[in-house]
Amino acid sequence: MTMTTGTQTSPEKLSADDLRALALEVVQRALQSGASDAAASISEGDEFSVTVRMGEVETLEESGSRSLGLRVYHGQLSASASTSDLTRAGLNDLVANAMALVRITEADPCTGLAEAAEMGAYENDLRLWFEDVYALPVGERIALAQRAEAAALAADARIRKSAGGSFSAATARRILANSRGFAGEYRASHCGVSTVPIAMDDVGAMQRESWWTSARRLSDLETPETIGAEAARRALRMLGARRVATQQVPIVFAPEAARTLLGHLFEAASGDAIWRSASFLKEHLGERIAAPEVTIVDDHTMMLPSGVGGFGSRPFDGDGLPTRATTVVKNGVLQTWLMNVYAARKLGMRSTANASGGGIGAGNLYIAPGMQSPEAILRAVPCGLYVTSLMGFGVNQVTGDYSRGASGLWIEGGELTHAVEEITIAGKLGEMFRNIVAIGNDLEFRGSVASPTLCIDGMTIAGA
Numbered sequence: 001m002t003m004t005t006g007t008q009t010s011p012e013k014l015s016a017d018d019l020r021a022l023a024l025e026v027v028q029r030a031l032q033s034g035a036s037d038a039a040a041s042i043s044e045g046d047e048f049s050v051t052v053r054m055g056e057v058e059t060l061e062e063s064g065s066r067s068l069g070l071r072v073y074h075g076q077l078s079a080s081a082s083t084s085d086l087t088r089a090g091l092n093d094l095v096a097n098a099m100a101l102v103r104i105t106e107a108d109p110c111t112g113l114a115e116a117a118e119m120g121a122y123e124n125d126l127r128l129w130f131e132d133v134y135a136l137p138v139g140e141r142i143a144l145a146q147r148a149e150a151a152a153l154a155a156d157a158r159i160r161k162s163a164g165g166s167f168s169a170a171t172a173r174r175i176l177a178n179s180r181g182f183a184g185e186y187r188a189s190h191c192g193v194s195t196v197p198i199a200m201d202d203v204g205a206m207q208r209e210s211w212w213t214s215a216r217r218l219s220d221l222e223t224p225e226t227i228g229a230e231a232a233r234r235a236l237r238m239l240g241a242r243r244v245a246t247q248q249v250p251i252v253f254a255p256e257a258a259r260t261l262l263g264h265l266f267e268a269a270s271g272d273a274i275w276r277s278a279s280f281l282k283e284h285l286g287e288r289i290a291a292p293e294v295t296i297v298d299d300h301t302m303m304l305p306s307g308v309g310g311f312g313s314r315p316f317d318g319d320g321l322p323t324r325a326t327t328v329v330k331n332g333v334l335q336t337w338l339m340n341v342y343a344a345r346k347l348g349m350r351s352t353a354n355a356s357g358g359g360i361g362a363g364n365l366y367i368a369p370g371m372q373s374p375e376a377i378l379r380a381v382p383c384g385l386y387v388t389s390l391m392g393f394g395v396n397q398v399t400g401d402y403s404r405g406a407s408g409l410w411i412e413g414g415e416l417t418h419a420v421e422e423i424t425i426a427g428k429l430g431e432m433f434r435n436i437v438a439i440g441n442d443l444e445f446r447g448s449v450a451s452p453t454l455c456i457d458g459m460t461i462a463g464a
Contacts (some may be wrong), residue, residue: 014086016173019044020185022068022086023177029095030072030179035102037073037113037179039320042066045172046134052145053164060142072098076107080358110345114319116180118351121316122301122323126309129187130217133169141167144193144224151228152197158239159232163196163208165224174314182320189216190311195228199235207241207419209234209389214446216308234388237409241419243464244410250384251425251459252377252411255442257387258451262296262365264429266449268397269328270360271343280400280430281334290332290433293370298338299325300353300363304445310364312448318355323363326352332434338362366450370439374453377438379414385461386411387425400429424462432456 014022023040030038044066051059068091069082079101083094149165169191177183194212211231213222253261273279281289290296300323302310317323319341327335339347340355354360378386391405403426409416440453 016175016185019173019175020177020183022091023175024183026068026070026091026095027177027179029091030070030098033095033099034074035072035099035179036075039071039113039176039178041069041177041318042175043069043172045170047168047170048134048141049166049168050142050145051164051166052142052149054162055146055150057142058164068094070094070098072102073112074102076109076111077102077105078108078111079105110342112341113178113180114321114341114351116182119178119180119182119320120322121184124301126186126301126303126313126315127307128216128309128313129171129189130308131189132218133189133191133216134171136169136218141169145195147224148193148195148228148231149197151225152195152232152235153228155197155229155232156199156236158199158201158236159197160200161198161206163198163210165195165228166193168192176316176318176320178320184316184320186315188314191215191218191221193221193224193227195224195231197228197232197235199232199239201239205239207235207238209238212446214311215306216304216311220306220308238407238419238421241407241421243422244385244420244461246461246463248458248460250381250437250455250457251461252381252384252386253451253454253456254374254386254388254408255440255444255451255453256446257390257406257408258367258454259447259449260390261429261432261454262367262449262451264395264397264402265296265433266298266338266362266365268400268429269334269337271337271339271347271349271354272360273397274337275343275346278398280398281337284334285337287334288332288434289334289430290329291436292332293439294329294332294433294436295327295368296329296366297325297327297368298352298354298363298365301325302364310445310448312363312365314363317353318357319351319353321351321353321355323353326354362448364445364448364450366443366445367439367452367454369441369443369452372438372440374440374442377440377453377455378411378416380438381411381414381455383413384411385409385420385423385425386416394424395429400431402427402429402432422463425459426462427456427459432459435459
């Protein structure tokens with residue numbers, strides 16, 4: 001059971017040491033109030049975003065937040081409460097609310113903290129936080145968004161409008177402490193630039209596409225001009241899009257589309273979905289679920305080529321366990337489900353250190369790259385579809401049924417010929433992963449989930 005209270009943030013400025021001490025104090029208060037165990041987490045951060053349209057600022061938002069969550073245990077009973085009021089009165093209410101809730105919950109033999117011997121943090125510096133992300137003056141942040149949009153508009157006379165250019169920045173601190181001796185903290189930063197140009201042909205038909213860059217530090221961002229030019233190229237290639245006939249053909253998923261397939265597989269491999277019998281993978285541990293060339297890894301400690309931590313990297317998970325890399329699928333065989341401590345107990349297994357926000361979350365999740373270039377994969381397709389964008393949410397995790405709106409480019413004789421839109425692609429996730437016939441060498445992380453180009457045989461296009 002969970003309760004959220006408080007809307008007031010403590011007016012005093014608290015240092016990292018103050019916040020760690022506060023988390024430990026709240027844990028101690030809970031124990032003194034009768035809890036057998038307790039865990040406190042503090043999250044604070046700053047966020048900034050600006051959107052420009054046709055060179056003018058359209059929206060500008062800046063905010064800061066701080067919250068404290070407390071989970072208490074009384075034997076096999078557990079409850080949680082949270083607050084943004086870090087005053088003494090607010091903390092007293094937090095502990096009192098959590099203890100009141102725990103007395104009315106139902107017993108669960110799988111609840112409870114991890115064993116103390118299992119807790120800890122990844123020892124190496126993951127380099128997750130950089131000061132330059134938030135040090136940039138507001139005027140220069142706006143200018144980055146304007147430059148990306150301007151570059152897209154200048155790329156071609158057919159780029160006549162814009163849905164905007166944007167810049168965002170965020171910093172965060174996470175502190176976790178519990179009654180079994182764990183206390184950990186890390187900081188993280190993130191920034192990004194994107195733009196969405198609109199291309200128009202001679203008869204007034206319009207196509208919009210987007211492109212973006214993201215990084216943990218400002219100096220690792222691609223230039224706004226590069227982003228604008230790529231966004232324009234993507235919008236222009238969609239002009240003249242049309243439907244194609246209903247048929248079964250090979251489908252090549254561009255990396256930005258292929259990564260969504262990986263997200264669906266993660267949900268199906270989540271321990272929560274498994275113990276609830278809500279996944280098509282429930283009976284397939286240790287079995288082949290994908291083509292032999294497919295290896296999928298979830299790595300919470302990954303470093304990017306630039307020498308900074310990956311977008312999903314962190315030193316410990318929400319249960320206070322040290323993070324690590326987990327091979328989910330190896331040579332097509334499902335090696336493990338992804339679990340927090342609770343799901344692991346439900347399944348009679350060990351946690352994979354995937355606890356996040358009270359549930360299960362991925363780290364840096366990716367399909368290992370293959371040997372073929374994207375161009376070579378396309379050349380090998382006599383007739384098919386190159387998917388660049390997906391729409392809708394037609395995925396059933398229980399059955400594996402997959403059906404989503406799509407757009408992209410038609411492949412004829414190994415060449416991209418014309419744009420395609422207003423179609424649906426369908427299949428079953430299990431069959432789709434087993435029918436992967438080619439994997440690209442173009443793995444690139446623009447977020448915490450990434451995939452190279454994938455070619456899947458035997459899918460159905462529902463079109464004209």
